[in-house]
Amino acid sequence: MEILVTGAIIGYIIYLRYYADLRTxxxxxxxxxxxxxxxxxxxxxxxxxxxxxxxxxxxxxxxxxxxxxxxxxxxxxxxxxxxxxxxxxxxxxxxxxxxxxxxxxxxxxxxxxxxxxxxxxxxxxxxxxxxxxxxxxxxxxxxxxxxxxxxxxxxxxxxxxxxxxxxGTGTSAGKEPFFDRRFLFNALLVLINSCVLLFVIKETAVVHWPYLLAAVSAAAIGFAQPRKGWLLALLQAAILWIGYTFFTSPPQGGGDRELELFCLYGSIGLTFVGSFVGGVLKRAMGT
CATH class of the missing domain: 1.25.40.10 (Tetratricopeptide repeat domain)
Incomplete structure (x- = not known):
């Protein structure tokens, strides 16, 4: 579990360093x-x-x-x-x-x-x-x-x-479409990360691993897309909730289910908080 979360976080750092900026x-x-x-x-x-x-x-x-x-x-x-x-x-x-x-x-x-x-x-x-x-x-x-x-x-x-x-029906040089290639690429990464995060929620015995992954990935979302990060955060939250509700089996023990729900809803909350913080940091840097 530790290796998976650490690998995901390192992946986000590499992405932000080399691939998040899709400008020519x-x-x-x-x-x-x-x-x-x-x-x-x-x-x-x-x-x-x-x-x-x-x-x-x-x-x-x-x-x-x-x-x-x-x-x-x-x-x-x-x-x-x-x-x-x-x-x-x-x-x-x-x-x-x-x-x-x-x-x-x-x-x-x-x-x-x-x-x-x-x-x-x-x-x-x-x-x-x-x-x-x-x-x-x-x-x-x-x-x-x-x-x-x-x-x-x-x-x-x-x-x-x-x-x-x-x-207002054409694409001008100064106004890009909302759903541009950068947004769609980040949406794909959100989908992949949400699946990894859902796996961590199901398999972990502690809350700090999913919380850490949710916070870091959400901050990366906000940093990569400061104006559209809220929509990507909403997408990640929706994937987590839908995936957990409809595509996973509930644990047998009541304590295990409480832990999973605590991890799930805590991760959803941290997704929005992290996205906001990442967007604020990006705007503060002026880039």
Whole structure:
């Protein structure tokens, strides 16, 4: 029993350390570079340029830092430097939609429509067809290449995405669906952990093992999903109660049953408490 609980706790620690954060590398970089991004958004361009320059010196593989430095270079009219920065960034991470959009726009302005089309086509691909701008710009490039029907299709698709976002029926870049892949992955882990916890409740002769496992796993739930942890905690509590009530046999002795019920309902209570504590810790860390 001790080995099982210890193994489960170690598994949660490894998960939180290496696998709980399912953001892409570029999404993590954007979060880390918010100071410079806010400077750029507030038109403090010189300060933003200095910020991203320093970040590139410290971490030359930062594709997002190169993106914003390229935007500054483009704004200043230094297009060769902007294209060099964008190409360098694409070499580090070619899945960033904005890199292809930015490079395609510069090529479009230089009347290199074939090369611009290729960049916009990559932007459409990496956006998974969910963003309007890649379709809009690819449509404009296709117009210049005299592929009018394909251009019309892209421009209509761009307008449709914009309308879907206004109506709230589409998936915008800044708003993820509630039941995203991260939530579903964590829900699967909750299911597995609930089965392990139910086994511990049935087999243990003391209350501290199920309580410890429930508290640690619930804290991990809250830490991994600070805004959705309550739903995962509810899922774990429901699985525990349903599993114990309908899929296990009651013990013969009254004392054993009282111990199991004490472990069960105590674990359910600790699931909610631990989830809340984990969420508070994650928000306090600001990550």
């Amino acid at each position: 590398p570029s999404e993590k970089e954007r979060d880390q570079l918010q100071t410079g991004i806010k400077l750029y958004a507030s038109c403090q361009f010189e300060e933003a340029f200095a910020y991203f320059n320093e970040k590139i010196r410290a971490k030359p593989q930062s594709s997002i830092a190169y993106l914003y430095r390229a935007r500054y270079q483009r704004m200043r009219g230094n297009l060769p430097a902007a294209l060099d920065d964008l190409q360098t960034a694409i070499g580090y991470d070619d899945t960033v939609v904005d890199l292809h959009l930015e490079r395609g726009q510069i090529l479009f302005e230089q009347h290199d429509y074939e090369a611009a089309f290729l960049e916009f086509d990559k932007a459409v691909f990496h956006a998974h067809g969910n963003l309007a701008d890649p379709f809009q710009w690819r449509g404009l490039a296709l117009q210049q290449l005299n592929q009018l029907q394909q251009a019309r299709n892209d421009l209509e698709r761009a307008q449709a995405i914009v309308q879907e976002q206004k109506d």
